[in-house]
Each structure stands twice: as C-alpha cells, then as structure tokens.
Amino acid sequence: MNRWHLSPGGPRSPSSSSFHDSRPALFSTSELREHGGPHRIVIVGGGAGGLELAVHLGEQLRKLRRREAPAEVVLIDAALTHVWKPWLHELAAGTLGGHDAGVEFLQQARRHNFRFHLGTLESLDRARHELWLAPLVDDEGTEIAPRRPVAYDTLVIAVGSIVNDFHTPGVAEHAIALNSAADATRFHRLLLAACARAEVRSGGPVQIAIVGGGATGVELAAELIESVHAIAGLGTELRQEPQPVQLRLIESGDRLVSALSEDISRQAREDLEARGVEVLLGRRVTEVAANHVVLDGHEVLPAELTVWAAGIRGPEVLEKLDGLELNRSRQLLVRDTLQSTLDADVFAMGDCASCVPEAGAPAVPPRAQAAQQEARYLADALLRRLESRPVEGFRFHDRGSLVSLGSRDAVGRILGRMPGHGVRLQGLLARWAYWSAHHAHMVRLQGALRTAWDQVGNWIDGRTQARVKLH
Ligand SMILES: Cc1cc2nc3c(=O)[nH]c(=O)nc-3n(C[C@H](O)[C@H](O)[C@H](O)COP(=O)(O)OP(=O)(O)OC[C@H]3O[C@@H](n4cnc5c(N)ncnc54)[C@H](O)[C@@H]3O)c2cc1C
Incomplete structure (x- = not known):
C-alpha cells in the first residue's frame, strides 16, 4: 500500500471569492493562468471515468463548503458534450435514442459544483505544474483562443484510448475507427450514403467489413444488421434484396469476445450468424483499401465501408507529458494509488492508464466499469490526500x-x-x-x-x- 505526500505547493490558502458563485466564461485565458486560490484539481477528459470523478468530487466539496472548501475542481475536455462511449456503435448505426446522445459538460458543471473548460491537452510542464492546451479553432479554422497554459496542483489524466491499427497499411486513410462521437456520426453518414448508392445501382447488398471481433466489433455488427434492414425496409430496391447487407466480421483469434468465457463467445457467434453476419475467425486483415480489404496478404474481399475495431492504445498526446512512463500500448504507468510512476501530483485513470494493483495480478482492464470504479476511488482518495490522511490502493472488482x-x-x-x-x-x-x-x-x-x-x-x-x- 502506498501513502501519499502533499505536493510541495500543498493546498493554497482558500481565496475569499467563492469559485462556486463566480461562473467563468467557457474559457478564460487570464483566469486559467493566474492561479492563487484553493488547491486546484484539474481533470483532463470527461468520459466514463473523468466526468464521474468531477461530479463526485464537486458534490463532496459542496458538502464541505460551509467549512471552506479545501479545493476546486476544473474539468477540461476537447468536446462540449459527454458521450457514453460504450454506445458509440449505436450512434454509428443511427439507432441511439436522441435523449441518450450526450450530456452537456457546462450543465453538469453548474449542477455539480465544478468548472468546465473546453480545450485539448497538448503538453505538460511538470516542474511548473502547468498543462498546455492546443489553440481552439472553430469549424471554419478560425482561432478562437491561442495555445494556453492551465495551472494545477493535482492533475488527473483521463483522456481514454484510441483504436490500435497495428501499422496496417490503408487503415488511417480508408477505415473508420470509433474513437469519438464525431467518428460515429461520420460513419453513420457514410452508411446512409452506402445505402443510397445500393438503391441507385439497384442490385447487390451494402458491403461492410468490421475488423476485430471484440465487444466493439460484435456489438457494432449486430446493430448494423438491424439498422440496414430498417433502412432497406423504407426503400424500394434494397428491400428486394434477399440480404440488403453483406457484413463480414473478421477476427485474427480463434473466437469472438475472447476476454469472456467460451460459452459466451459461442453464443455471440451463433447469434450473429443466425442474423446473416459472416464470421471469419483466424484471419488477419493485412491491408485496407477504398473498396476492399486484403486478408492474410492475398485474399481480396469487397467492402464499401470498413470499421477498424482491433484493440486499443493510448492517444498520442500521452507521449508529450514531460517524460511520464508509458507501456507498449502507450498507456500511462500508474501505481495502485493511480499516481503516475514518476510524479506524485499527476494521476491517470480509465483506458489511458495501466494499473497493476498487486504484483502478479492482471492489469485493470480498459472498460467503463473500471473507469467508474477508479473515479469513485479517486474522489475519496484525493480529498483524503488533501487532509494528509492515509489512502489504500485501488482494487478492481469485476x-x-x-x-x-x-x-x-x-x-x-x-x-x-x-x-x-x-x-x-x-x-x-x-x-x-x-x-x-x-x-x-x-x-x-x-x-x-x-x-x-x-x-x-x-x-x-x-x-x-x-x-x-x-x-
Ligand atoms: C463501441 C464501444 C463499445 C464498448 N462497450 C463497452 C461495454 O459494453 N462495457 C464496458 O465496460 N466498456 C465498453 N467499452 C469501453 C469503454 O467505452 C471505455 O473503457 C470507457 O469509455 C473508458 O472511459 P475513459 O473515461 O477512460 O475514457 P472515455 O470514456 O473514452 O473518455 C475520454 C474523454 O477524454 C476526452 N479527450 C480525449 N483526448 C483529449 C485531449 N487531448 N484533451 C482533452 N480531452 C480529451 C474525450 O473527448 C472524452 O470525453 C466500449 C467501447 C466502445 C468504443
């Protein structure tokens, strides 16, 4: 079990102006630079883990308000809306209920006693306790805010993961990875276009390849089958096709969802095949092109749309965090307290962190439930740390x-x-x-x-x- 020590800066003396009352603008460069108030906990990434941490911390600090809150919480995210990532496949298929599509960060901040800043983490200066956000630009490419620093006393990195393309040729150019809501929305538009093309050419199904038979690939396959059947039911030509969609799910291992037990893998496969999905096991996609994928270096399979869902790794920005240690999947190495191995003031959680709670134990898996458990753990542990109380290490309960x-x-x-x-x-x-x-x-x-x-x-x-x- 590790014990924490307060950072040299420690909690700052509480300022007389309450941060609960003065709401900042969406971002305010000068406000971010000048930091002389209470201990500032900055969370970067408002996903399944980061947003729950901000909410838990904000609510706990509200309770302490009467006794002068010892800290303030700032959440930074590259997007204005929180999206539940496990449902990106439904967003991509167009089947997600409109009221489930997202939660506004600013509204959450107001309700739960934290501040939100729109921005993309670009780099870190650990000696100065500053992170840097990339310039903020609008859809037209016009700069709204310049590159700017944000001061922190405690930093929590929760930026999630991106799909691992294993350097396969053509993936970056021709395949879609469901890394974000923007990717899922783009895929949905391409799906509608592919259905429209199939209508116009009047003959032949929509051809889709999904690479990776983990949970994401399996869930997307099932959702797309339903979605294309529903779209075809509204058209004229596609409706005539015995199968309006030819969907191939390609997995290099010998079973689907290999993280789960064999009986569940078998059930998932039988279920997908019964719906018309062609499941290809033990096959490796070695190249992706605009209208096909290449299997095992020689076999060409037509695919108008290819989704790459074969494993995850940390986002590139993790390489720019002032030398913090990474594993081979580019995740930040953290101790059982979720503190980074090289800096006690920088924590990481969720998909972007690699935590092995006990020697010989498996690493905490990159799943929403793990990110949420880490959020609950950190909400308690960060406040204990401020009061110099001892902290137990994190334990994952599957x-x-x-x-x-x-x-x-x-x-x-x-x-x-x-x-x-x-x-x-x-x-x-x-x-x-x-x-x-x-x-x-x-x-x-x-x-x-x-x-x-x-x-x-x-x-x-x-x-x-x-x-x-x-x-
Ligand atoms: C299709 C799909 C289905 C899944 N199904 C399941 C499931 O059934 N069960 C399960 O347990 N898990 C599932 N997962 C995995 C689960 O979604 C992740 O494990 C979980 O979302 C990780 O949470 P997180 O907080 O680490 O990151 P995320 O939820 O990915 O959030 C990361 C946040 O960081 C922000 N961000 C990223 N980069 C930056 C930056 N540079 N600067 C500022 N902000 C940034 C993003 O905008 C985002 O809000 C699924 C994933 C996918 C893609």
Missing part, C-alpha cells in the same frame, strides 16, 4: 460483462461479490442489464427524475419517428 446483440438481445455474465460466483444472462433480461449500466451512469450525472424524463422522451420518439436516424 462485476461481469455483457455484450449487446442488437436492440432486444445481449449475452454475458454478471458477477457477484464472491469470487467465482456469477449468473449467465441472455436475451431480453441481459439486454435490460446492459442498458441499466448506462442508466445508472445517467442517474449519477443528472438524477433519477431527469433520467426518467429522458427515457419517456425516447419512448415517444420511438413511436413518432423512424427507428433509424436518416440524416
């Missing part, structure tokens, strides 16, 4: 995994608190359990009532609008 297989199906296992005990779930019940993980996340962010209203909104939309988003 609560099981579920893989969505379309709107009415899922498969997986829920694990109890006793090691080795679990319940296998399948079908509608599993789908409900899968959905409830997101539901619980939303309740934590916006409360039960607002979340319930959003569900009512989705239900009404489902009765008044097309099942698939057509724009």
Whole structure:
C-alpha cells in the first residue's frame, strides 16, 4: 500500500471569492493562468471515468463548503458534450435514442459544483505544474483562443484510448475507427450514403467489413444488421434484396469476445450468424483499401465501408507529458494509488492508464466499469490526500460483462461479490442489464427524475419517428 505526500505547493490558502458563485466564461485565458486560490484539481477528459470523478468530487466539496472548501475542481475536455462511449456503435448505426446522445459538460458543471473548460491537452510542464492546451479553432479554422497554459496542483489524466491499427497499411486513410462521437456520426453518414448508392445501382447488398471481433466489433455488427434492414425496409430496391447487407466480421483469434468465457463467445457467434453476419475467425486483415480489404496478404474481399475495431492504445498526446512512463500500448504507468510512476501530483485513470494493483495480478482492464470504479476511488482518495490522511490502493472488482446483440438481445455474465460466483444472462433480461449500466451512469450525472424524463422522451420518439436516424 502506498501513502501519499502533499505536493510541495500543498493546498493554497482558500481565496475569499467563492469559485462556486463566480461562473467563468467557457474559457478564460487570464483566469486559467493566474492561479492563487484553493488547491486546484484539474481533470483532463470527461468520459466514463473523468466526468464521474468531477461530479463526485464537486458534490463532496459542496458538502464541505460551509467549512471552506479545501479545493476546486476544473474539468477540461476537447468536446462540449459527454458521450457514453460504450454506445458509440449505436450512434454509428443511427439507432441511439436522441435523449441518450450526450450530456452537456457546462450543465453538469453548474449542477455539480465544478468548472468546465473546453480545450485539448497538448503538453505538460511538470516542474511548473502547468498543462498546455492546443489553440481552439472553430469549424471554419478560425482561432478562437491561442495555445494556453492551465495551472494545477493535482492533475488527473483521463483522456481514454484510441483504436490500435497495428501499422496496417490503408487503415488511417480508408477505415473508420470509433474513437469519438464525431467518428460515429461520420460513419453513420457514410452508411446512409452506402445505402443510397445500393438503391441507385439497384442490385447487390451494402458491403461492410468490421475488423476485430471484440465487444466493439460484435456489438457494432449486430446493430448494423438491424439498422440496414430498417433502412432497406423504407426503400424500394434494397428491400428486394434477399440480404440488403453483406457484413463480414473478421477476427485474427480463434473466437469472438475472447476476454469472456467460451460459452459466451459461442453464443455471440451463433447469434450473429443466425442474423446473416459472416464470421471469419483466424484471419488477419493485412491491408485496407477504398473498396476492399486484403486478408492474410492475398485474399481480396469487397467492402464499401470498413470499421477498424482491433484493440486499443493510448492517444498520442500521452507521449508529450514531460517524460511520464508509458507501456507498449502507450498507456500511462500508474501505481495502485493511480499516481503516475514518476510524479506524485499527476494521476491517470480509465483506458489511458495501466494499473497493476498487486504484483502478479492482471492489469485493470480498459472498460467503463473500471473507469467508474477508479473515479469513485479517486474522489475519496484525493480529498483524503488533501487532509494528509492515509489512502489504500485501488482494487478492481469485476462485476461481469455483457455484450449487446442488437436492440432486444445481449449475452454475458454478471458477477457477484464472491469470487467465482456469477449468473449467465441472455436475451431480453441481459439486454435490460446492459442498458441499466448506462442508466445508472445517467442517474449519477443528472438524477433519477431527469433520467426518467429522458427515457419517456425516447419512448415517444420511438413511436413518432423512424427507428433509424436518416440524416
Ligand atoms: C463501441 C464501444 C463499445 C464498448 N462497450 C463497452 C461495454 O459494453 N462495457 C464496458 O465496460 N466498456 C465498453 N467499452 C469501453 C469503454 O467505452 C471505455 O473503457 C470507457 O469509455 C473508458 O472511459 P475513459 O473515461 O477512460 O475514457 P472515455 O470514456 O473514452 O473518455 C475520454 C474523454 O477524454 C476526452 N479527450 C480525449 N483526448 C483529449 C485531449 N487531448 N484533451 C482533452 N480531452 C480529451 C474525450 O473527448 C472524452 O470525453 C466500449 C467501447 C466502445 C468504443
């Protein structure tokens, strides 16, 4: 177990002006530079882990407000909206309910007692306790804000992961990776265009290749089959096709979702094949081109759309963090306290961090539930640290995994608190359990009532609008 020490700067003396009351503009360069207030905890990345951390910390600090809050929380994200990444495949397929599409960071900040700044982490100066944000530009390329520093006392990096292309030729140019909501939205537009092309050429299905048979690839395959059938049902030519979509799921290993047990892999494969997905196991994609993929260096398979979902690694910015240690997957190496190995004031969590809690134990997996557990752990630990109280190391508790297989199906296992005990779930019940993980996340962010209203909104939309988003 590691014990923490306060940073040399320690918590700053609380300023007389309350940060709860004075709301900053979206970003304010001078305000960010001049930092003389309370201990500033800066979180970079408002994903499954980072936003929950900001919310937990903000709420705990609100409770301490009467006794003068010992710290302030600043969340920085490259986007204005938080998106639940496990649902990017639904955003890509156009089947995500409009009320689930995102949560505004500024609104969260106002509700939960933290500040939000729009910006993209570019580099770090650890000696000066400053991070640097890239220039902020609008859609036209006009600069809104210059490259600028942000001072911190404690920094938490939570920037997630990107897809690993393993340097495969053509992936960057021709394949789509679901790294962000923008990628998923772009894929959706390309999917609609591919369906329109298939209508116009009147003959032949939409051809899609998904590379990588992990949870992302499997969930996307199931969602796309439903989506293209729904789109085809609205057209004239595609509707005549016996199969409006030819979807190939290509995996280099010998089974799908290999992180889960063999019976779940088998079930996922049978389910996808029953829906018409061609599952290719033990095959490696060696090149991607505009309209095909190459298998094992020689076999060419047509593909108008290729999605690359074969593993993850840390984003490039992690190489610019003033020499912090990385593993081979470019994740930041952290101790069991989630402190980076070289700097006690810099923490990392979620997909961008590699934490091995105990010698010989497996690394904490890059999953939403791990990022959320780390968020809860850090919310408590960072405040303890401010009060110089001892902190236990982080322990990951695997609560099981579920893989969505379309709107009415899922498969997986829920694990109890006793090691080795679990319940296998399948079908509608599993789908409900899968959905409830997101539901619980939303309740934590916006409360039960607002979340319930959003569900009512989705239900009404489902009765008044097309099942698939057509724009
Ligand atoms: C299609 C799909 C399905 C998945 N299904 C599941 C599932 O069923 N169960 C499960 O447990 N996990 C699932 N995952 C994995 C899960 O989404 C991730 O493990 C989880 O989102 C990681 O959380 P995070 O907080 O580390 O990062 P993220 O949720 O990825 O958030 C990262 C945040 O950082 C921001 N950011 C990135 N770079 C910068 C920068 N330079 N500057 C500022 N901000 C930045 C991003 O805008 C984003 O808001 C799935 C992933 C995908 C893609």
